[in-house]
Amino acid sequence: MSKLSLSITMSLDGYVAGPDQNEENPLGVGGMELHEWVFPLKAFREMHGQEGGETNASSAVVEERRANIGATIMGRNMFGPIRGPWPDESWRGWWGEDPPYHHPVFVLTHHPREPLEMEGGTTFHFVIDGIESALAQAKVAARGLDVWLAGGASVVNQYLAARLVDEIDVSVAPLILGAGARLFEGLDPGTPTLNQIRAVDAHGVTHIKYQAS
Amino acid sequence: MSKLSLSITMSLDGYVAGPDQNEENPLGVGGMELHEWVFPLKAFREMHGQEGGETNASSAVVEERRANIGATIMGRNMFGPIRGPWPDESWRGWWGEDPPYHHPVFVLTHHPREPLEMEGGTTFHFVIDGIESALAQAKVAARGLDVWLAGGASVVNQYLAARLVDEIDVSVAPLILGAGARLFEGLDPGTPTLNQIRAVDAHGVTHIKYQAS
Numbered sequence: 120m121s122k123l124s125l126s127i128t129m130s131l132d133g134y135v136a137g138p139d140q141n142e143e144n145p146l147g148v149g150g151m152e153l154h155e156w157v158f159p160l161k162a163f164r165e166m167h168g169q170e171g172g173e174t175n176a177s178s179a180v181v182e183e184r185r186a187n188i189g190a191t192i193m194g195r196n197m198f199g200p201i202r203g204p205w206p207d208e209s210w211r212g213w214w215g216e217d218p219p220y221h222h223p224v225f226v227l228t229h230h231p232r233e234p235l236e237m238e239g240g241t242t243f244h245f246v247i248d249g250i251e252s253a254l255a256q257a258k259v260a261a262r263g264l265d266v267w268l269a270g271g272a273s274v275v276n277q278y279l280a281a282r283l284v285d286e287i288d289v290s291v292a293p294l295i296l297g298a299g300a301r302l303f304e305g306l307d308p309g310t311p312t313l314n315q316i317r318a319v320d321a322h323g324v325t326h327i328k329y330q331a332s
Numbered sequence: 333m334s335k336l337s338l339s340i341t342m343s344l345d346g347y348v349a350g351p352d353q354n355e356e357n358p359l360g361v362g363g364m365e366l367h368e369w370v371f372p373l374k375a376f377r378e379m380h381g382q383e384g385g386e387t388n389a390s391s392a393v394v395e396e397r398r399a400n401i402g403a404t405i406m407g408r409n410m411f412g413p414i415r416g417p418w419p420d421e422s423w424r425g426w427w428g429e430d431p432p433y434h435h436p437v438f439v440l441t442h443h444p445r446e447p448l449e450m451e452g453g454t455t456f457h458f459v460i461d462g463i464e465s466a467l468a469q470a471k472v473a474a475r476g477l478d479v480w481l482a483g484g485a486s487v488v489n490q491y492l493a494a495r496l497v498d499e500i501d502v503s504v505a506p507l508i509l510g511a512g513a514r515l516f517e518g519l520d521p522g523t524p525t526l527n528q529i530r531a532v533d534a535h536g537v538t539h540i541k542y543q544a545s
Contacts, residue, residue, distance in 0.1 A: 131516060131526065132516035132519065133516070293528040295519050296521055307510050309510075317533055318533035
């Protein structure tokens with residue numbers, strides 16, 4: 120059965136983005152530091168069409184996360200810096216004309232927009248009727264593969280509160296951000312229920328995977 | 333040189349105690365669940381004068397944490413449920429007449445009280461002139477050994493903000509508490525600076541150790 124798998128990097132104090140996100144700081148002030156562990160990896164560079172890179176204990180985790188994924192769900196702020204109605208069709212995501220997804224991506228928004236077909240197999244679909252609809256559409260689009268819940272915090276917290284997430288793989292970065300977008304915020308006690316599957320001591324980061332229900 | 337070492341268990345959403353701490357719920361509602369990983373351990377049971385218990389990947393972590401410790405610092409709520417001035421001398425801590433410390437323990441409080449000598453080598457000293465004074469006194473009392481910063485969140489966050497903590501060993505429990513006393517709260521970005529030393533994938537818990545500066 121198709122699973123909804125969250126994989127995300129958070130600071131030790133629980134933030135997945137810094138404060139003041141905008142076009143110059145897509146991840147907020149200091150937020151890019153969260154991902155310093157992933158940029159040098161060969162497995163990451165390949166996804167972005169780059170050569171070279173290193174292999175370490177994080178490599179298998181990155182490969183495991185992208186394996187078996189047939190569709191992605193994200194919040195609107197992860198797609199772009201624009202708030203409110205779309206002024207025009209000119210914003211086409213943070214990733215250029217060939218985004219690193221190569222499958223259908225469902226963007227949760229309050230503002231309708233036509234699907235946006237990019238190069239390399241990525242199509243952005245804009246979903247205005249809520250998280251359950253986005254999940255149902257993503258599961259169909261994934262054709263039996265899993266769905267990646269990519270972020271940001273607000274959308275992830277909604278899926279967690281609704282107990283719709285099947286797996287959580289959180290990379291804990293050795294960093295205090297102090298402010299920003301907080302993961303696991305506004306949840307009821309025990310929501311979701313977690314069962315630790317594995318933890319990986321990697322180069323400057325710890326990856327902890329849970330089964331959620 | 334004597335180090336200040338924080339070791340503490342936190343939920344995945346960052347709490348070290350649940351809400352509504354009182355005499356019946358020293359760790360707040362749901363807070364006891366944080367420590368389910370430690371109770372069955374032989375290394376833990378020995379500290380509390382009990383026989384039996386199991387050995388798993390957490391055992392070496394527990395032993396490492398208690399080795400080389402010559403004094404402990406804690407906040408007042410960790411010593412007892414009483415708020416405001418001490419009504420009398422009758423409260424003698426949560427741990428009975430032979431507490432599991434066996435060394436001097438410095439309790440931060442706003443309300444003066446005479447030192448309290450218990451069985452087994454534990455003496456509680458009540459410090460009213462702040463965290464730096466408590467640390468200085470604890471380092472002297474530790475006689476070259478390290479000082480354990482035990483909790484709770486408020487006192488720990490003050491030491492972290494002042495960059496007085498040398499090591500952080502945080503046990504991440506597979507649990508969402510949703511509310512309570514939050515660790516790493518109110519810190520400035522990058523305060524403290526962290527360097528991951530190791531992570532241990534243990535039975536239902538992950539122990540991540542950082543050098544802090």
